[in-house]
Amino acid sequence: MTIRTILVSFDGSDAGSATLDAALMLGRQFAVHVDVLHVRPDSLAQVPAIGDGMSGGMAERISRKEARKSSDRAEEARLLFDQACTRLEVPQVDDATVPEGPSVSWIERVGRRHAVTIRLGRVHDLIVVGPPSDPRDLSHSLTVRALFETGRPVLMVPGQPPATIGRRIAVAWNGSAECARALGGASNFFTAADEVVILTAHSDRTPVSVAPELQTYLEHHKVKVETRVFAELGKKLLSGHQLLDACREAGADLLVMGAYREGALRKMVLGSATREVLATADVPLLMGH
Structure with a gap:
Protein backbone atom coordinates (compact mmCIF):
# COMPACT_ATOMS: atom_id res chain seq x y z
CA MET A 1 0.00 0.00 0.00
CA THR A 2 1.24 3.48 -0.85
CA ILE A 3 1.81 5.57 2.26
CA ARG A 4 -0.38 8.68 2.38
CA THR A 5 -0.85 9.09 6.13
CA ILE A 6 1.48 8.51 9.09
CA LEU A 7 0.55 8.31 12.78
CA VAL A 8 2.97 8.97 15.64
CA SER A 9 2.03 9.04 19.34
CA PHE A 10 3.88 11.80 21.20
CA ASP A 11 4.03 12.15 24.98
CA GLY A 12 6.51 15.02 25.16
CA SER A 13 9.43 12.93 26.45
CA ASP A 14 13.00 13.08 25.09
CA ALA A 15 12.59 9.61 23.58
CA GLY A 16 9.30 10.69 22.04
CA SER A 17 10.97 13.72 20.46
CA ALA A 18 13.33 11.49 18.45
CA THR A 19 10.35 9.51 17.18
CA LEU A 20 8.44 12.70 16.37
CA ASP A 21 11.40 14.06 14.38
CA ALA A 22 11.62 10.84 12.38
CA ALA A 23 7.90 10.92 11.54
CA LEU A 24 8.10 14.56 10.42
CA MET A 25 11.20 13.83 8.33
CA LEU A 26 9.32 11.04 6.56
CA GLY A 27 6.31 13.26 6.02
CA ARG A 28 8.54 15.79 4.31
CA GLN A 29 10.51 13.13 2.39
CA PHE A 30 7.40 11.45 0.97
CA ALA A 31 5.24 14.61 0.80
CA VAL A 32 2.51 12.98 2.92
CA HIS A 33 0.42 13.87 5.97
CA VAL A 34 1.49 13.13 9.56
CA ASP A 35 -0.95 12.99 12.49
CA VAL A 36 0.74 13.59 15.85
CA LEU A 37 -1.36 12.08 18.62
CA HIS A 38 -1.18 13.16 22.25
CA VAL A 39 -3.33 11.13 24.63
CA ARG A 40 -4.35 12.63 27.98
CA PRO A 41 -5.23 10.12 30.68
CA ASP A 42 -8.79 10.28 31.97
CA SER A 43 -8.43 12.12 35.30
CA LEU A 44 -11.38 10.20 36.77
CA ALA A 45 -9.62 6.93 36.01
CA GLN A 46 -6.70 8.05 38.21
CA VAL A 47 -8.93 8.28 41.30
CA PRO A 48 -9.15 5.33 43.69
CA ALA A 49 -12.62 3.91 44.29
CA ILE A 50 -14.67 5.78 46.86
CA GLY A 51 -14.75 3.88 50.14
CA ASP A 52 -12.06 2.47 52.38
CA GLY A 53 -11.18 5.95 53.59
CA MET A 54 -11.72 7.71 50.24
CA SER A 55 -14.52 10.29 50.41
CA GLY A 56 -16.23 11.98 47.49
CA GLY A 57 -14.49 15.26 48.27
CA MET A 58 -11.08 13.63 48.33
CA ALA A 59 -11.78 11.91 45.02
CA GLU A 60 -12.77 15.21 43.43
CA ARG A 61 -9.58 16.92 44.62
CA ILE A 62 -7.44 14.09 43.25
CA SER A 63 -9.29 14.24 39.94
CA ARG A 64 -8.71 18.01 39.63
CA LYS A 65 -5.03 17.60 40.48
CA GLU A 66 -4.58 14.86 37.85
CA ALA A 67 -6.44 16.98 35.28
CA ARG A 68 -4.06 19.91 35.90
CA LYS A 69 -1.02 17.65 35.56
CA SER A 70 -2.41 16.22 32.32
CA SER A 71 -3.08 19.71 30.96
CA ASP A 72 0.44 20.86 31.83
CA ARG A 73 1.98 17.82 30.07
CA ALA A 74 -0.18 18.44 27.01
CA GLU A 75 0.92 22.09 26.84
CA GLU A 76 4.59 21.11 27.13
CA ALA A 77 4.18 18.45 24.44
CA ARG A 78 2.38 20.90 22.14
CA LEU A 79 5.21 23.42 22.53
CA LEU A 80 7.79 20.78 21.57
CA PHE A 81 5.61 19.77 18.63
CA ASP A 82 5.37 23.37 17.38
CA GLN A 83 9.14 23.77 17.67
CA ALA A 84 9.78 20.52 15.75
CA CYS A 85 7.41 21.56 12.94
CA THR A 86 9.20 24.89 12.59
CA ARG A 87 12.67 23.35 12.73
CA LEU A 88 11.87 20.64 10.16
CA GLU A 89 9.75 22.98 8.00
CA VAL A 90 6.58 20.86 7.94
CA PRO A 91 3.42 23.04 7.72
CA GLN A 92 0.65 22.51 10.24
CA VAL A 93 -2.93 22.06 9.02
CA ASP A 94 -6.31 21.36 10.59
CA ASP A 95 -6.87 17.62 11.00
CA ALA A 96 -9.92 17.83 8.73
CA THR A 97 -7.83 19.25 5.86
CA VAL A 98 -6.42 17.03 3.09
CA PRO A 99 -3.63 19.15 1.59
CA GLU A 100 -1.18 18.47 -1.22
CA GLY A 101 2.42 17.96 -0.15
CA PRO A 102 3.84 17.41 3.34
CA SER A 103 1.70 18.46 6.29
CA VAL A 104 1.11 17.70 9.96
CA SER A 105 -1.79 17.91 12.40
CA TRP A 106 -1.92 17.86 16.21
CA ILE A 107 -4.57 15.55 17.66
CA GLU A 108 -5.52 15.28 21.34
CA ARG A 109 -7.63 12.50 22.79
CA VAL A 110 -8.53 11.37 26.32
CA GLY A 111 -8.16 7.74 27.31
CA ARG A 112 -5.54 5.01 27.50
CA ARG A 113 -2.60 5.78 25.26
CA HIS A 114 -2.10 2.27 23.91
CA ALA A 115 -5.79 1.75 23.16
CA VAL A 116 -6.25 5.12 21.43
CA THR A 117 -3.07 4.70 19.37
CA ILE A 118 -4.10 1.22 18.23
CA ARG A 119 -7.60 2.41 17.24
CA LEU A 120 -6.32 5.37 15.22
CA GLY A 121 -3.39 3.37 13.86
CA ARG A 122 -5.81 1.12 12.00
CA VAL A 123 -6.87 4.09 9.84
CA HIS A 124 -3.33 5.20 8.95
CA ASP A 125 -0.93 3.73 6.42
CA LEU A 126 2.13 3.69 8.70
CA ILE A 127 2.63 3.92 12.47
CA VAL A 128 5.91 5.35 13.77
CA VAL A 129 6.95 4.30 17.27
CA GLY A 130 10.02 4.41 19.47
CA PRO A 131 11.83 1.41 20.94
CA PRO A 132 10.20 -0.49 23.81
CA SER A 133 10.74 1.36 27.09
CA ASP A 134 11.48 -1.92 28.90
CA PRO A 135 13.17 -4.59 26.72
CA ARG A 136 12.43 -7.14 29.46
CA ASP A 137 8.66 -6.69 29.02
CA LEU A 138 8.13 -6.28 25.28
CA SER A 139 4.63 -7.73 25.14
CA HIS A 140 3.05 -4.76 26.96
CA SER A 141 4.92 -2.06 25.03
CA LEU A 142 3.19 0.30 22.61
CA THR A 143 5.71 -0.81 19.98
CA VAL A 144 4.65 -4.46 20.08
CA ARG A 145 0.95 -3.82 20.55
CA ALA A 146 0.87 -1.50 17.54
CA LEU A 147 2.69 -4.13 15.51
CA PHE A 148 0.39 -7.04 16.38
CA GLU A 149 -2.95 -5.30 16.96
CA THR A 150 -3.36 -2.73 14.17
CA GLY A 151 -2.84 -4.76 11.01
CA ARG A 152 -0.62 -1.91 9.75
CA PRO A 153 3.13 -1.68 9.10
CA VAL A 154 5.06 -0.21 12.00
CA LEU A 155 8.31 1.73 11.81
CA MET A 156 10.35 1.51 15.01
CA VAL A 157 12.92 4.29 15.31
Whole structure:
Protein backbone atom coordinates (compact mmCIF):
# COMPACT_ATOMS: atom_id res chain seq x y z
CA MET A 1 0.00 0.00 0.00
CA THR A 2 1.24 3.48 -0.85
CA ILE A 3 1.81 5.57 2.26
CA ARG A 4 -0.38 8.68 2.38
CA THR A 5 -0.85 9.09 6.13
CA ILE A 6 1.48 8.51 9.09
CA LEU A 7 0.55 8.31 12.78
CA VAL A 8 2.97 8.97 15.64
CA SER A 9 2.03 9.04 19.34
CA PHE A 10 3.88 11.80 21.20
CA ASP A 11 4.03 12.15 24.98
CA GLY A 12 6.51 15.02 25.16
CA SER A 13 9.43 12.93 26.45
CA ASP A 14 13.00 13.08 25.09
CA ALA A 15 12.59 9.61 23.58
CA GLY A 16 9.30 10.69 22.04
CA SER A 17 10.97 13.72 20.46
CA ALA A 18 13.33 11.49 18.45
CA THR A 19 10.35 9.51 17.18
CA LEU A 20 8.44 12.70 16.37
CA ASP A 21 11.40 14.06 14.38
CA ALA A 22 11.62 10.84 12.38
CA ALA A 23 7.90 10.92 11.54
CA LEU A 24 8.10 14.56 10.42
CA MET A 25 11.20 13.83 8.33
CA LEU A 26 9.32 11.04 6.56
CA GLY A 27 6.31 13.26 6.02
CA ARG A 28 8.54 15.79 4.31
CA GLN A 29 10.51 13.13 2.39
CA PHE A 30 7.40 11.45 0.97
CA ALA A 31 5.24 14.61 0.80
CA VAL A 32 2.51 12.98 2.92
CA HIS A 33 0.42 13.87 5.97
CA VAL A 34 1.49 13.13 9.56
CA ASP A 35 -0.95 12.99 12.49
CA VAL A 36 0.74 13.59 15.85
CA LEU A 37 -1.36 12.08 18.62
CA HIS A 38 -1.18 13.16 22.25
CA VAL A 39 -3.33 11.13 24.63
CA ARG A 40 -4.35 12.63 27.98
CA PRO A 41 -5.23 10.12 30.68
CA ASP A 42 -8.79 10.28 31.97
CA SER A 43 -8.43 12.12 35.30
CA LEU A 44 -11.38 10.20 36.77
CA ALA A 45 -9.62 6.93 36.01
CA GLN A 46 -6.70 8.05 38.21
CA VAL A 47 -8.93 8.28 41.30
CA PRO A 48 -9.15 5.33 43.69
CA ALA A 49 -12.62 3.91 44.29
CA ILE A 50 -14.67 5.78 46.86
CA GLY A 51 -14.75 3.88 50.14
CA ASP A 52 -12.06 2.47 52.38
CA GLY A 53 -11.18 5.95 53.59
CA MET A 54 -11.72 7.71 50.24
CA SER A 55 -14.52 10.29 50.41
CA GLY A 56 -16.23 11.98 47.49
CA GLY A 57 -14.49 15.26 48.27
CA MET A 58 -11.08 13.63 48.33
CA ALA A 59 -11.78 11.91 45.02
CA GLU A 60 -12.77 15.21 43.43
CA ARG A 61 -9.58 16.92 44.62
CA ILE A 62 -7.44 14.09 43.25
CA SER A 63 -9.29 14.24 39.94
CA ARG A 64 -8.71 18.01 39.63
CA LYS A 65 -5.03 17.60 40.48
CA GLU A 66 -4.58 14.86 37.85
CA ALA A 67 -6.44 16.98 35.28
CA ARG A 68 -4.06 19.91 35.90
CA LYS A 69 -1.02 17.65 35.56
CA SER A 70 -2.41 16.22 32.32
CA SER A 71 -3.08 19.71 30.96
CA ASP A 72 0.44 20.86 31.83
CA ARG A 73 1.98 17.82 30.07
CA ALA A 74 -0.18 18.44 27.01
CA GLU A 75 0.92 22.09 26.84
CA GLU A 76 4.59 21.11 27.13
CA ALA A 77 4.18 18.45 24.44
CA ARG A 78 2.38 20.90 22.14
CA LEU A 79 5.21 23.42 22.53
CA LEU A 80 7.79 20.78 21.57
CA PHE A 81 5.61 19.77 18.63
CA ASP A 82 5.37 23.37 17.38
CA GLN A 83 9.14 23.77 17.67
CA ALA A 84 9.78 20.52 15.75
CA CYS A 85 7.41 21.56 12.94
CA THR A 86 9.20 24.89 12.59
CA ARG A 87 12.67 23.35 12.73
CA LEU A 88 11.87 20.64 10.16
CA GLU A 89 9.75 22.98 8.00
CA VAL A 90 6.58 20.86 7.94
CA PRO A 91 3.42 23.04 7.72
CA GLN A 92 0.65 22.51 10.24
CA VAL A 93 -2.93 22.06 9.02
CA ASP A 94 -6.31 21.36 10.59
CA ASP A 95 -6.87 17.62 11.00
CA ALA A 96 -9.92 17.83 8.73
CA THR A 97 -7.83 19.25 5.86
CA VAL A 98 -6.42 17.03 3.09
CA PRO A 99 -3.63 19.15 1.59
CA GLU A 100 -1.18 18.47 -1.22
CA GLY A 101 2.42 17.96 -0.15
CA PRO A 102 3.84 17.41 3.34
CA SER A 103 1.70 18.46 6.29
CA VAL A 104 1.11 17.70 9.96
CA SER A 105 -1.79 17.91 12.40
CA TRP A 106 -1.92 17.86 16.21
CA ILE A 107 -4.57 15.55 17.66
CA GLU A 108 -5.52 15.28 21.34
CA ARG A 109 -7.63 12.50 22.79
CA VAL A 110 -8.53 11.37 26.32
CA GLY A 111 -8.16 7.74 27.31
CA ARG A 112 -5.54 5.01 27.50
CA ARG A 113 -2.60 5.78 25.26
CA HIS A 114 -2.10 2.27 23.91
CA ALA A 115 -5.79 1.75 23.16
CA VAL A 116 -6.25 5.12 21.43
CA THR A 117 -3.07 4.70 19.37
CA ILE A 118 -4.10 1.22 18.23
CA ARG A 119 -7.60 2.41 17.24
CA LEU A 120 -6.32 5.37 15.22
CA GLY A 121 -3.39 3.37 13.86
CA ARG A 122 -5.81 1.12 12.00
CA VAL A 123 -6.87 4.09 9.84
CA HIS A 124 -3.33 5.20 8.95
CA ASP A 125 -0.93 3.73 6.42
CA LEU A 126 2.13 3.69 8.70
CA ILE A 127 2.63 3.92 12.47
CA VAL A 128 5.91 5.35 13.77
CA VAL A 129 6.95 4.30 17.27
CA GLY A 130 10.02 4.41 19.47
CA PRO A 131 11.83 1.41 20.94
CA PRO A 132 10.20 -0.49 23.81
CA SER A 133 10.74 1.36 27.09
CA ASP A 134 11.48 -1.92 28.90
CA PRO A 135 13.17 -4.59 26.72
CA ARG A 136 12.43 -7.14 29.46
CA ASP A 137 8.66 -6.69 29.02
CA LEU A 138 8.13 -6.28 25.28
CA SER A 139 4.63 -7.73 25.14
CA HIS A 140 3.05 -4.76 26.96
CA SER A 141 4.92 -2.06 25.03
CA LEU A 142 3.19 0.30 22.61
CA THR A 143 5.71 -0.81 19.98
CA VAL A 144 4.65 -4.46 20.08
CA ARG A 145 0.95 -3.82 20.55
CA ALA A 146 0.87 -1.50 17.54
CA LEU A 147 2.69 -4.13 15.51
CA PHE A 148 0.39 -7.04 16.38
CA GLU A 149 -2.95 -5.30 16.96
CA THR A 150 -3.36 -2.73 14.17
CA GLY A 151 -2.84 -4.76 11.01
CA ARG A 152 -0.62 -1.91 9.75
CA PRO A 153 3.13 -1.68 9.10
CA VAL A 154 5.06 -0.21 12.00
CA LEU A 155 8.31 1.73 11.81
CA MET A 156 10.35 1.51 15.01
CA VAL A 157 12.92 4.29 15.31
CA PRO A 158 15.84 3.79 17.75
CA GLY A 159 16.67 6.36 20.39
CA GLN A 160 19.48 7.71 18.19
CA PRO A 161 18.02 7.56 14.67
CA PRO A 162 20.32 7.96 11.66
CA ALA A 163 20.42 11.14 9.58
CA THR A 164 18.63 9.27 6.78
CA ILE A 165 16.03 6.53 6.78
CA GLY A 166 15.66 4.35 3.71
CA ARG A 167 18.49 5.43 1.40
CA ARG A 168 19.96 1.89 1.57
CA ILE A 169 17.40 -0.69 2.62
CA ALA A 170 17.98 -4.21 3.87
CA VAL A 171 15.11 -6.66 3.48
CA ALA A 172 15.15 -9.78 5.67
CA TRP A 173 13.41 -12.26 3.38
CA ASN A 174 12.31 -15.85 3.89
CA GLY A 175 9.21 -15.80 1.69
CA SER A 176 6.74 -15.76 4.60
CA ALA A 177 3.43 -13.91 4.75
CA GLU A 178 4.80 -11.75 7.56
CA CYS A 179 7.71 -10.64 5.37
CA ALA A 180 5.31 -9.96 2.49
CA ARG A 181 3.18 -7.69 4.70
CA ALA A 182 6.28 -5.72 5.72
CA LEU A 183 7.25 -5.52 2.05
CA GLY A 184 3.86 -4.05 1.21
CA GLY A 185 4.31 -1.30 3.79
CA ALA A 186 7.67 -0.26 2.35
CA SER A 187 6.57 0.81 -1.14
CA ASN A 188 7.35 4.51 -0.62
CA PHE A 189 10.74 3.65 0.82
CA PHE A 190 11.67 1.40 -2.12
CA THR A 191 10.93 4.03 -4.75
CA ALA A 192 13.11 6.59 -2.91
CA ALA A 193 16.00 4.23 -2.06
CA ASP A 194 19.40 4.28 -3.72
CA GLU A 195 19.69 0.52 -3.30
CA VAL A 196 17.96 -2.46 -1.70
CA VAL A 197 19.84 -5.46 -0.28
CA ILE A 198 17.95 -8.72 0.14
CA LEU A 199 19.25 -10.67 3.15
CA THR A 200 18.49 -14.39 3.21
CA ALA A 201 19.65 -17.07 5.62
CA HIS A 202 19.68 -20.50 3.97
CA SER A 203 18.16 -23.23 6.15
CA ASP A 204 16.03 -26.34 6.01
CA ARG A 205 13.01 -23.99 6.17
CA THR A 206 14.21 -21.32 3.74
CA PRO A 207 15.68 -22.23 0.33
CA VAL A 208 18.06 -19.75 -1.30
CA SER A 209 15.66 -19.57 -4.28
CA VAL A 210 13.40 -17.15 -2.36
CA ALA A 211 15.95 -14.33 -2.78
CA PRO A 212 16.02 -14.15 -6.62
CA GLU A 213 12.22 -14.40 -6.62
CA LEU A 214 12.02 -11.22 -4.56
CA GLN A 215 14.77 -9.61 -6.63
CA THR A 216 12.70 -10.12 -9.80
CA TYR A 217 9.65 -8.61 -8.10
CA LEU A 218 11.52 -5.51 -6.97
CA GLU A 219 13.21 -5.04 -10.34
CA HIS A 220 9.75 -4.88 -11.91
CA HIS A 221 9.24 -1.87 -9.62
CA LYS A 222 12.44 -0.24 -10.96
CA VAL A 223 14.39 -0.84 -7.74
CA LYS A 224 18.16 -1.43 -7.80
CA VAL A 225 18.68 -4.71 -5.93
CA GLU A 226 21.42 -7.04 -4.75
CA THR A 227 21.07 -10.29 -2.81
CA ARG A 228 23.17 -11.76 -0.01
CA VAL A 229 22.98 -15.17 1.64
CA PHE A 230 24.46 -14.20 4.98
CA ALA A 231 24.14 -17.48 6.92
CA GLU A 232 23.94 -21.26 6.45
CA LEU A 233 21.71 -22.42 9.29
CA GLY A 234 20.73 -25.99 8.47
CA LYS A 235 18.29 -26.98 11.20
CA LYS A 236 19.18 -24.04 13.44
CA LEU A 237 17.00 -20.96 13.90
CA LEU A 238 18.14 -17.50 12.86
CA SER A 239 18.99 -15.19 15.75
CA GLY A 240 18.16 -11.52 15.85
CA HIS A 241 21.82 -10.68 16.46
CA GLN A 242 22.84 -12.47 13.24
CA LEU A 243 20.29 -10.49 11.29
CA LEU A 244 21.33 -7.14 12.77
CA ASP A 245 25.01 -7.92 12.09
CA ALA A 246 24.17 -8.65 8.44
CA CYS A 247 22.20 -5.40 8.27
CA ARG A 248 25.18 -3.42 9.57
CA GLU A 249 27.55 -5.13 7.13
CA ALA A 250 25.21 -4.12 4.30
CA GLY A 251 25.43 -0.49 5.43
CA ALA A 252 21.64 -0.22 5.66
CA ASP A 253 19.80 2.64 7.32
CA LEU A 254 16.49 0.71 7.33
CA LEU A 255 15.67 -2.96 7.94
CA VAL A 256 12.40 -4.33 6.53
CA MET A 257 11.32 -7.58 8.17
CA GLY A 258 8.40 -9.69 9.26
CA ALA A 259 7.49 -10.05 12.93
CA TYR A 260 6.55 -13.40 14.44
CA ARG A 261 4.81 -14.86 17.46
CA GLU A 262 5.31 -18.31 18.92
CA GLY A 263 2.96 -20.87 20.42
CA ALA A 264 -0.08 -22.77 19.30
CA LEU A 265 -2.48 -20.17 20.65
CA ARG A 266 -0.58 -17.28 19.00
CA LYS A 267 -0.62 -15.21 22.16
CA MET A 268 1.65 -12.22 22.65
CA VAL A 269 4.78 -14.36 22.86
CA LEU A 270 7.34 -13.03 20.41
CA GLY A 271 9.55 -15.23 18.29
CA SER A 272 13.13 -15.24 19.55
CA ALA A 273 14.60 -13.38 16.54
CA THR A 274 11.81 -10.78 16.63
CA ARG A 275 12.34 -10.28 20.36
CA GLU A 276 16.11 -9.84 20.00
CA VAL A 277 15.79 -7.39 17.11
CA LEU A 278 13.18 -5.26 18.90
CA ALA A 279 15.23 -5.17 22.09
CA THR A 280 18.63 -4.33 20.57
CA ALA A 281 18.18 -2.73 17.13
CA ASP A 282 20.21 0.41 16.44
CA VAL A 283 18.72 0.83 12.95
CA PRO A 284 15.11 1.76 12.09
CA LEU A 285 12.88 -1.28 11.60
CA LEU A 286 9.91 -1.44 9.25
CA MET A 287 7.95 -4.46 10.39
CA GLY A 288 4.76 -6.22 9.36
CA HIS A 289 2.81 -9.10 10.83
